[in-house]
Amino acid sequence: MGKPKVGIFGFTGCGGCQLEILNLEDQLLDLVNAVEIVHFTEAVTEHSDNYEIALVEGSVTTKHGVERIKKIGDIAKIIVAIGACAVTGGLNCLKNLYGLEKAKELVYGDRKDWIDSIEVKPVDEYVKVDYYARGCPPNRFEIIDIVRSLIVGREPEIPNYPVCVECKRNGNTCVYEFGMPCMGPVSRAGCNSRCPNSGSGCEACRGLIDNPNVNAQKDLLAEYGLTVEDVMEGFNLYNACKKVTIEKNKNN
Amino acid sequence: MVNNLNIEVSPVSRVEGHGDLIINVKDKKIEKLIFRIPESPRFFEAMLVGKKYDEPSHITSRICGICSVAHTCASMKATERALNIKPTGQTIDLRKLIYHHENVQSNVLHVYFLAAPDFFGVGSVIPLVETHPEVVNIALRTKKMANDMVRIIGGRAVHPIRTVVGGFTKLPTEEEMIEMRKMLEDSYQDLEKSLEVLKKVNIPDFERETEYISISDTADYALYDGNIKSTDGWEIDDQDYRDKINEKIVQHSTAKHCWANRDSYMVGALARFNNNYEKLTDNAKKYAEELGLKAPCYNTFMNNIAQFVEIVHSVDDSIRLIDKIIGNGLDEDKAMVDIKPGAGRGVGVVEAPRGLLIHDYTYDSKGKIEKANLIIPTNMNYANIEKDMQSLVPKIIDKSEDEIRLACEMLIRAYDPCISCSTHLMNVKLINN
Numbered sequence: 001m002g003k004p005k006v007g008i009f010g011f012t013g014c015g016g017c018q019l020e021i022l023n024l025e026d027q028l029l030d031l032v033n034a035v036e037i038v039h040f041t042e043a044v045t046e047h048s049d050n051y052e053i054a055l056v057e058g059s060v061t062t063k064h065g066v067e068r069i070k071k072i073g074d075i076a077k078i079i080v081a082i083g084a085c086a087v088t089g090g091l092n093c094l095k096n097l098y099g100l101e102k103a104k105e106l107v108y109g110d111r112k113d114w115i116d117s118i119e120v121k122p123v124d125e126y127v128k129v130d131y132y133a134r135g136c137p138p139n140r141f142e143i144i145d146i147v148r149s150l151i152v153g154r155e156p157e158i159p160n161y162p163v164c165v166e167c168k169r170n171g172n173t174c175v176y177e178f179g180m181p182c183m184g185p186v187s188r189a190g191c192n193s194r195c196p197n198s199g200s201g202c203e204a205c206r207g208l209i210d211n212p213n214v215n216a217q218k219d220l221l222a223e224y225g226l227t228v229e230d231v232m233e234g235f236n237l238y239n240a241c242k243k244v245t246i247e248k249n250k251n252n
Numbered sequence: 253m254v255n256n257l258n259i260e261v262s263p264v265s266r267v268e269g270h271g272d273l274i275i276n277v278k279d280k281k282i283e284k285l286i287f288r289i290p291e292s293p294r295f296f297e298a299m300l301v302g303k304k305y306d307e308p309s310h311i312t313s314r315i316c317g318i319c320s321v322a323h324t325c326a327s328m329k330a331t332e333r334a335l336n337i338k339p340t341g342q343t344i345d346l347r348k349l350i351y352h353h354e355n356v357q358s359n360v361l362h363v364y365f366l367a368a369p370d371f372f373g374v375g376s377v378i379p380l381v382e383t384h385p386e387v388v389n390i391a392l393r394t395k396k397m398a399n400d401m402v403r404i405i406g407g408r409a410v411h412p413i414r415t416v417v418g419g420f421t422k423l424p425t426e427e428e429m430i431e432m433r434k435m436l437e438d439s440y441q442d443l444e445k446s447l448e449v450l451k452k453v454n455i456p457d458f459e460r461e462t463e464y465i466s467i468s469d470t471a472d473y474a475l476y477d478g479n480i481k482s483t484d485g486w487e488i489d490d491q492d493y494r495d496k497i498n499e500k501i502v503q504h505s506t507a508k509h510c511w512a513n514r515d516s517y518m519v520g521a522l523a524r525f526n527n528n529y530e531k532l533t534d535n536a537k538k539y540a541e542e543l544g545l546k547a548p549c550y551n552t553f554m555n556n557i558a559q560f561v562e563i564v565h566s567v568d569d570s571i572r573l574i575d576k577i578i579g580n581g582l583d584e585d586k587a588m589v590d591i592k593p594g595a596g597r598g599v600g601v602v603e604a605p606r607g608l609l610i611h612d613y614t615y616d617s618k619g620k621i622e623k624a625n626l627i628i629p630t631n632m633n634y635a636n637i638e639k640d641m642q643s644l645v646p647k648i649i650d651k652s653e654d655e656i657r658l659a660c661e662m663l664i665r666a667y668d669p670c671i672s673c674s675t676h677l678m679n680v681k682l683i684n685n
Contacts, residue, residue, distance in 0.1 A: 012294060015670075016317020016410040022361065023409055025396040029388075032378055043365060045375035061294075091314050094299040103298035117293055137317065137410040198407035198414045199421035203310070233307070 004151065007039035007051035009072060011058030011065055011123070012092055017083035017133075018042055018057055020140040027144055034151060052077045053150060055143070056123050059085040059092045059241075062116045066126060073127030080146055081122070081129045084136035088207045089122040089241030091136065096120050097240045122241060131156060134206035135191055136238060142190060159189040162209055163202045167193035175201050176224045183234045185220065186212035205238045255280055259657050271669065273660055275641070280649055287637050287664060300613070300624040305331050305417055305593050308613065308621065313411045315626070316670055318361065320411045321354035321402065322604035325476060326611040331417045333491070333598025334615050340586040342577065343419040348476045349573045350405040350415065351602075352566035355475060356398035357409070358605035359521070359559040362668045364391035367556050370662050371453045387449055390442045394563070397435050401570070404428050419588035426582055433574045436567050443539075443564055450543055450560060456659065459550040460643045462636055463514050464523035465497075467603050473524070473531035473565055475603045481527050483548060484513040490601035493610055497627065509635035510627070516635035519607025520667065521558035522549060536565035552640050553666045559605075593619030604629050606670050630669045637667055 010018060022043070024031060038048045054076035060069050073079065084090035095103050096119055104112035123129055131150075133143045142158070149156040163184040167174075175182045175196055182201030184193070188209050195202050208214075214235070221230065257277035276284040296315055300308055309327040313320040325347060332339060339347075364387065365377045372380060381388050399409040404424050406412025414421045424432075468487065469478035480496065481487040488495055496512045511517065525532075525540075529547035532540070540546070540561045545554055597614040607629030616622040641660055648659055 014314050014317040014320070016314070016320065019317040019361075019410055022365065023395075023399055025392045025399070028392065029381060032381060037378065040376075043376055044378065045369070091299070091311060092294060094311070095295045098295070098298045098301065103295040106298045106301070107293070107295050115293060117295070136314065137408070194408060195413050200407075200413050200416070233304075237307075237311075 004035050004053050005038045005048075005051040006035045006053045006055065006147075007049075007072070007076070008037065008042075008055045009039065009057065009068075010042065011056065011069065011086065012061040012120070013058030013083065013085040013090070015042065015057075016137045017086075017143075020083075020137045021055075021143060024140050024144060031144060031147065035147065049075055051075060053147070054079045055082050055147075056080065056086050056129075057082045059089050059120050059122060060126055061092060061095075061118060061120045063118060064116060066118075069123060069126045078130045078150060079123070079127055080131045080133060080143075081124065082133045082143060083138045084134065084205050084207070084238045086123045087132045087134050088239050089120050090205075090238050092120040093238075093240035094236070097236060120241060132158065134158075134188060136203075136205035139191055160209055161189050163187045163189045163191065163193050163196070163206075165189055166191070167196045167202075169193075170197055172196045175199070176220075179224065181221060181226050181230050181234050183217075186214060186217045201234075203237050204234065207239060207242070208235075257653055257656065259653065259660070261657060261661060271664070273657075273664065275645065275656075275660065277645070277649070280646075282642060282645055285638060285641055285645065287634060287641075289634075296626060297624045300621045303621050305335060305591065305615070305619060308611075308624070309415070309417060310411075312611065312626070315628075316604075317410050318358050318670060319354060319604045319606065319609075321350055321406065321415070322602055322609055323611075324412055324415050325351060326600040326602045326604075326609050327613075328415065328417050329477075329600030329602065330598045330611040330613045331600075331615075333600065334596040334613055335417075335591065335594055335598070335619075336596065337418055337589060337591055339419050339589055342580065342583060342586040343589075344476070345573055345577050346405060346420060346423070347415065348472075349570055349577070350402055350412065351476045352570050352573075353398040353401035353405075355603075355605050356563050356566045357395055357402065358668075359563050360391055360395045360398060362605075363556050363559050363563075364388075364395075366668070367662075367665055370658070370665065386445070390445055390449075394439055394442055394446075397439050400435065401432055404432060416588075418591050419586075421588075423582055423584065423587050426578060429574050429578050429582070433571060436571050436574075439567055443567065446560065447539060447542060450557065455551070455557065456553045456662065457551070458553060458640075458644055458647070458663075460552070460640055461548075461550040462639070463512060463517035464526045464548070465512060465517050465519055465608060465632070466524040466527045467601060467608065468527050469531075473528050473533075473562075473569070475524075477602070480601060480608065482512060482517070483523075483526050486513065490610075491599045493599060493601060493612075493627075497608075497610070497632075499627070499631070510632040511635065516639050517632065518552070518636045518667075519629045519632045520555055521562050521605075521607075522552070522555040523607060524603060525549065525558040525561065532561070532565050533568035535568050536561050539564045552663060555666045555668070559668070595619070604670075606630055606633070606668055608632060628670075630667075633667050633669065637664060637669070 146156045180201040183204035184202040187204040188206040259275040261273040272288040313324045407414045464483040467474045467478035468481035600611045610627040612625040614623040
């Protein structure tokens with residue numbers, strides 16, 4: 001592919017994914033040398049619409065955002081969604097769960113009609129996404145691995161097994177033993193089980209594995225005294241846009 | 253020299269988030285001058301409703317990637333106050349330590365990556381890799397040091413994991429504390445070199461006195477905790493922020509603006525410096541003096557220099573904190589305190605890198621959030637940014653359009669605005685008068 005032209009674009013989010021790219025301190029200069037960054041508003045004044053690879057951060061949450069992402073879809077040959085907000089809709093989807101109109105009313109009162117805000121959706125609801133760098137924040141080494149793979153023309157290796165696999169490999173005591181909720185059994189690995197490594201439960205920020213057995217997860221949590229409500233909170237934190245359904249146990 | 257100007261910069265680059273600068277001048281008179289914010293709102297106040305005590309700090313850290321530790325700390329403090337939870341002294345010291353390094357990380361990012369290209373007359377840090385490789389390497393090393401500190405204490409550099417209501421889910425080891433101390437000692441060499449670079453930088457000469465507000469504390473150069481204090485002479489308990497901090501909607505602008513004693517005020521590194529200069533370490537004071545920064549300073553562009561002086565202070569004070577923590581001995585039993593969920597209201601106020609940050613939560617009798625209010629530093633600065641530009645533009649009206657545009661962009665960047673943060677409660681509509 002030679003030295004590809006790359007655009008980095010921010011939609012609705014916290015800017016943390018772009019920051020993780022800058023946090024590649026040791027490899028940042030190599031990245032800058034390997035690609036030509038032609039669009040990166042947050043770091044570079046000059047910009048052009050001539051790019052082949054688009055790295056997209058954030059969810060689409062406004063009408064203006066829909067127009068922007070479609071334009072990027074028309075120009076870019078390859079789109080990489082970066083971070084939970086772009087990949088699953090992320091935490092932004094809590095707004096949908098609360099109710100769009102209700103949320104506007106709560107935050108903006110009688111000026112709610114001024115607000116351009118639509119139902120939150122991940123990027124792939126509007127354009128074809130070729131690769132996903134999951135997580136909140138994403139793993140910066142995975143981002144660079146995807147870009148490197150695109151340059152040399154190989155498929156990046158992105159895990160599709162549960163976080164428990166990494167967690168076991170890291171020798172952690174299961175956080176269920178401490179009575180904490182954890183989404184590890186149904187969540188996609190690739191983060192090196194960073195939350196359980198730090199004594200916290202997994203929040204499924206990388207999304208769910210393909211065909212997760214959510215009912216088994218619910219039963220497992222019930223064994224440890226956690227309720228359906230706890231389980232739904234867990235699923236919904238980063239995956240509310242993905243419409244996971246759990247059969248509600250009559251006993252709960 | 254121009255009589256009429258129609259400047260529209262959309263978006264202003266090298267700031268976090270999306271803001272547009274619009275200036276219309278007719279016959280040398282400003283007809284319109286606004287900093288418009290079309291960034292999409294996120295509704296965090298709605299997201300928080302119904303959440304249990306252990307969730308808000310993880311959720312609100314996602315307001316901003318650059319200042320996630322600040323949001324986490326403001327959130328934990330609000331919840332702890334509401335539920336009457338008292339974290340241990342060890343927890344407070346470790347929080348202050350991680351806090352310093354988010355501030356260092358953010359200040360390095362701003363001074364070197366976002367503002368410095370203006371000092372060298374280029375559009376980004378990328379050309380500096382060729383022309384000033386030593387400066388870029390210093391920036392990357394100092395940033396890495398700060399990020400590694402946050403990783404060691406918080407579990408990762410963006411959105412910390414281990415910092416939770418009541419304490420820490422996991423403590424750093426003593427070996428890690430010693431390693432961090434060494435990293436800090438090693439960073440002085442780069443700070444010295446940065447000082448020499450910054451001494452040669454030409455900071456625009458522009459003064460407009462305004463009200464400067466920050467937190468302030470008798471013990472520390474306050475970042476994590478303190479009263480709210482103004483250069484206009486008032487000081488209040490952080491729980492009473494509503495007595496002074498007001499928000500209003502103004503028709504010529506798109507954002508909620510804040511006011512206290514006057515019609516605008518400034519928050520951020522320069523406000524902290526003006527209120528708390530005396531609490532800086534002697535070493536940081538020496539750096540300030542060498543760079544011509546004296547309190548009170550009314551030149552907004554010097555905010556960048558105040559940010560650099562704070563980096564020096566944070567490195568000095570972190571070494572003190574590490575020695576204290578190691579001296580006391582890291583104690584697992586002091587990592588967490590017991591928590592009883594219940595009802596109550598609490599306010600958490602901290603100094604985010606960009607200034608005063610307020611989280612205000614009310615929990616209901618089921619222990620869930622009933623109401624949340626968040627006030628973000630960048631919102632507090634919008635009114636002051638516009639007032640600065642209204643003062644600056646007539647002073648430079650005889651320069652070329654390009655020079656005026658660049659000066660205004662630099663002025664906006666000097667504030668280091670964080671637009672993603674501010675838009676959780678932004679009123680996104682432009683009304684032309």
